[in-house]
Amino acid sequence: MSRGDDLRRLLGQGETVITAGVYTPVQARLCEMVGLKSVYISGYSCSIGYLLKPDIGFLNLTDMVSYARLIASATALPVISDADDGYGNAVTARRAVEEFSRAGVAGIHVEDQKFPKRCGHLPGKQILPFDEAVLKIKSLAKYRDDVDKSLVLIARTDALGAPGGTVEEAARRGVAFLEAGADAAWAEFRSPDDEAAEIFAERVHAEYPGAPLLFNYSSSFKWSQSRRRLRFTDIAKLGYKIIIVSMGALQAELLYVWSYLRDLAEKGEEAQWRLEGELMGTPFENLHRFVDIDRYMELEAQYLARPLNTSRDA
Numbered sequence: 001m002s003r004g005d006d007l008r009r010l011l012g013q014g015e016t017v018i019t020a021g022v023y024t025p026v027q028a029r030l031c032e033m034v035g036l037k038s039v040y041i042s043g044y045s046c047s048i049g050y051l052l053k054p055d056i057g058f059l060n061l062t063d064m065v066s067y068a069r070l071i072a073s074a075t076a077l078p079v080i081s082d083a084d085d086g087y088g089n090a091v092t093a094r095r096a097v098e099e100f101s102r103a104g105v106a107g108i109h110v111e112d113q114k115f116p117k118r119c120g121h122l123p124g125k126q127i128l129p130f131d132e133a134v135l136k137i138k139s140l141a142k143y144r145d146d147v148d149k150s151l152v153l154i155a156r157t158d159a160l161g162a163p164g165g166t167v168e169e170a171a172r173r174g175v176a177f178l179e180a181g182a183d184a185a186w187a188e189f190r191s192p193d194d195e196a197a198e199i200f201a202e203r204v205h206a207e208y209p210g211a212p213l214l215f216n217y218s219s220s221f222k223w224s225q226s227r228r229r230l231r232f233t234d235i236a237k238l239g240y241k242i243i244i245v246s247m248g249a250l251q252a253e254l255l256y257v258w259s260y261l262r263d264l265a266e267k268g269e270e271a272q273w274r275l276e277g278e279l280m281g282t283p284f285e286n287l288h289r290f291v292d293i294d295r296y297m298e299l300e301a302q303y304l305a306r307p308l309n310t311s312r313d314a
Contacts, residue, residue, distance in 0.1 A: 003106035004150025007078035010037055011152075011184070011212045016236040020248035021219070023049040023067065025074030027249045032075045033283065038106075038242075039075055041068055043082035044119050045250040057116030061087040061096055069103035078106030080154070080242075085117045086110045090136040094143040097151065101144075107152030109186060109214070110140060112159070112173060120158050120188035121220040127162045130169075134176045141181025154214055154242075155182035160190055167196040171203035174213075178204070184212035184242070192218075192226035201239045215240040219247035 001009075010017050021042025022028050028039045044055035046067050051058055068081045081100055086093030093110070100108045111117065112133035114126040128136065137155045144151050155177035159170040167187075174185035187200045201213055215235050217223065223230065232243055263271035279285045 002148075002150040003072070003078045003104060004148065004152055007038065007080070007106035007152050008150065008183075010078065011241050016232065016241055016243060018232055018243045020245040021045050022071065022249045025070050027253075028071045028075040028077070028079070030249075032077050037077065039071065039077050039079045040244045040246075041071055041079060041081040041105075042244075042246050042250070043084055045247050046082075048247075049250060054122070055119040056122065057084075057118060059084070061099060065096075065099045065103050068100060068105050072104035079104070080107040080109065080152070080244075081105045083108040083110050085113050085115060086136065086140060090132070090139040093136065093140060097140055097143050097153075098147050101148040101151050105151075107154060107183075109154035109156050110137070111156040112136070119220070120156075120161060120216070121190075121218055125158050125162050127158055127165075130173065130176070133157075133173060134180050137177045137182050138180035145181075152183045153181070154184040154186055155180075156186040156188065156214075158188050160194075160196055161188055167199045168203075170196065171200050174200060174204045175207045178208045178211050184214055186214035186216070188216060188218075192221040192223045192230060193228050197235070198238055205239055210239075212241040213239055214242040214244065217243055217245045219245060219251055 015037075017038050019031060019036050019038045019040050021040050021044075022031065023042060023045035031039045041064075043059060043064065046064065047053050047055045047059050050063070050067070064081065064083065068079065072079045081103075083096050083100060086096045088095065096108065096110070111120070112127050114128055118125055127133065137153075141153055144153050155174075157170050157173040157177070159165045159173055160167060170187040174187060177185055185204055187196070189197055189200075197215065204211060204213065215238075217232075217235070235243055260271060260275060263274065284290055
């Protein structure tokens with residue numbers, strides 16, 4: 001069974017798939033170790049983690065596919081990758097379908113923004129005209145069927161955040177994208193209290209009952225300080241089958257690495273002693289074991305030739 005088939009099986013079950021955005025193979029492996037069912041590659045996390053730049057179009061297809069290949073190889077979980085706007089028009093973006101499939105991911109999401117795209121929660125977004133956006137998804141879905149039928153194609157609309165955007169237009173696009181061959185739909189919402197989330201789900205499911213919808217529990221928002229304080233169970237009840245915390249892993253990494261380095265700068269070796277104590281009993285207490293060094297030493301013993309002893313006393 002392919003990774004795409006694994007993801008399709010997950011989406012066909014009753015349970016909502018919850019995961020966090022990652023940008024490294026280590027983070028993907030951690031998702032697997034803690035029992036998450038899928039991995040999401042966050043484009044914004046990659047832009048910050050590798051370039052220290054905002055998500056306004058700095059990364060290209062080659063960049064994202066190279067990250068996706070390394071991440072997919074580090075985990076047995078199905079991986080969904082950010083594919084931005086597909087890095088081209090309805091014809092040239094077909095290459096993204098082929099390249100991400102070769103990289104071993106289970107699914108990709110493609111949005112309806114004009115180039116250069118940007119994070120869905122930054123101002124200044126421009127979206128493609130309706131017909132052009134639908135034809136683009138139709139082209140990618142058709143090519144997906146030719147190249148890798150198991151690859152899950154998630155179509156995202158940024159209509160709500162575009163000038164004059166409405167939930168009616170977002171839902172219209174979500175329905176049209178599913179009709180064009182997308183496997184799942186996603187709308188970016190404007191705030192953690194945006195009631196468009198309910199309306200979008202209702203209107204899409206009125207036309208495509210049970211169609212998988214993705215909800216971005218965006219790291220750009222302060223969910224704990226919002227009026228509604230939406231929980232994952234609330235979102236699942238609306239019919240969303242995938243919930244991603246888009247930059248959760250990067251945020252946690254920044255916080256804890258910054259805390260350690262600040263401690264190191266202020267207290268020297270005591271910071272390392274404290275870290276060693278905190279690592280006791282975790283999978284990271286011994287990093288050699290974490291990367292399975294014994295297995296490779298056994299392979300070396302089995303397959304690497306040892307130099308002959310040519311001394312006169314032999």
